[in-house]
Amino acid sequence: MSTVFDAKAAAAAEARVRAMHPMIHHITNSVVTNFTANITLAMGAAPVMAPSVAESPQMAGFAGALVLNIGTITPDLLKSMVAAGQAANEKGIPVVLDPVGAGATMLRTNAVNTLLNELKISVVRGNAGEILSLAGSSGSVRGVDSLATADGHHEVFTAFAGETGIVTAVSGETDYVTDGTNWIKVFNGDPIMGRVTGTGCGATTAAACFAAAGPPLLQAVAAGITCYNIAGEMAAAACRGPGSFVPEFLDRLAGLNGETIEASARVESSL
Numbered sequence: 001m002s003t004v005f006d007a008k009a010a011a012a013a014e015a016r017v018r019a020m021h022p023m024i025h026h027i028t029n030s031v032v033t034n035f036t037a038n039i040t041l042a043m044g045a046a047p048v049m050a051p052s053v054a055e056s057p058q059m060a061g062f063a064g065a066l067v068l069n070i071g072t073i074t075p076d077l078l079k080s081m082v083a084a085g086q087a088a089n090e091k092g093i094p095v096v097l098d099p100v101g102a103g104a105t106m107l108r109t110n111a112v113n114t115l116l117n118e119l120k121i122s123v124v125r126g127n128a129g130e131i132l133s134l135a136g137s138s139g140s141v142r143g144v145d146s147l148a149t150a151d152g153h154h155e156v157f158t159a160f161a162g163e164t165g166i167v168t169a170v171s172g173e174t175d176y177v178t179d180g181t182n183w184i185k186v187f188n189g190d191p192i193m194g195r196v197t198g199t200g201c202g203a204t205t206a207a208a209c210f211a212a213a214g215p216p217l218l219q220a221v222a223a224g225i226t227c228y229n230i231a232g233e234m235a236a237a238a239c240r241g242p243g244s245f246v247p248e249f250l251d252r253l254a255g256l257n258g259e260t261i262e263a264s265a266r267v268e269s270s271l
Helices: 007-021 033-042 056-062 075-090 106-118 128-134 154-164 191-195 199-212 217-238 241-255 258-264
Strands: 023-027 045-048 066-070 094-098 123-127 167-171 173-178 183-186 267-269
Touching: 007 094, 007 217, 007 258, 023 033, 023 056, 023 075, 023 199, 033 045, 033 199, 033 241, 045 066, 045 173, 056 075, 066 199, 075 094, 075 106, 094 106, 094 199, 106 128, 123 128, 123 199, 123 217, 128 167, 154 167, 154 173, 167 199, 167 217, 173 217, 183 217, 191 217, 199 217, 217 241, 217 258, 217 267, 241 267
Parallel strands: 023 045, 023 066, 066 094, 094 123, 123 167
Antiparallel strands: 167 173, 173 183, 183 267
16 A cells, blocks of 8 residues: 555555455454444455454454454453454454443443553554543543544544554544554544444444555555545435435445545545
8 A cells, every 4th residue: 555645545445455355353342243244244354253262362363353342341251352362463463442432431441451451452443532541631431422522632642642553543523543653634424423323333343444454554544434434425415314324334335436435535644
């Protein structure tokens, strides 16, 4: 992938995912398992959901990327995440963390800290409150919803990415992706996406699909989010509401092509 980032780079990354057809191993929350599996397929990758510690490390070794999502975390699931993450680390497979609700309860906060301390996380994607919580700043989370916005906090996100070496993607009205040195802003998306359960988790899956298809990681993650949000815009224009959004969204995601991406992507980059 080019070291620059623009609409053409996003289109090229999308074509690469479809050509490589990477397997994405999810240890994710029970609310979104089916939805994120379908998102993975629609983006041209192959999903596998293997939460049991009896097989999760072995399955991680076969994957192009590993998604760890703490949305319905339990102590046993955390053990499986650590075991799978260690297996992925040993083989240099990207580990993508979704810290759902981090900062809302001690269980979630402690789980995220365990994963950050025991694993090499390649990418973290969450809402502003979750990422601010990870950064030790004043993140505000109610349940799994953020009460904070990304506006005014870009320096915190950039510092967190720089200090940890984790590519950090923050969702919001404008998505912000940074590796601690450079940043990419993605302006695509639609407010209805925030009214459908699992769309944030799906963005994490999109980041993982593109991360699996090759570096540079910053550009890959931003490309995944850009393409995902373009499909969201198209579905929003065609649907009647949240209920009809989901099938429209999966159809638009599956039908994305380079021409549509190049015509629709609205991004800004420091690269």
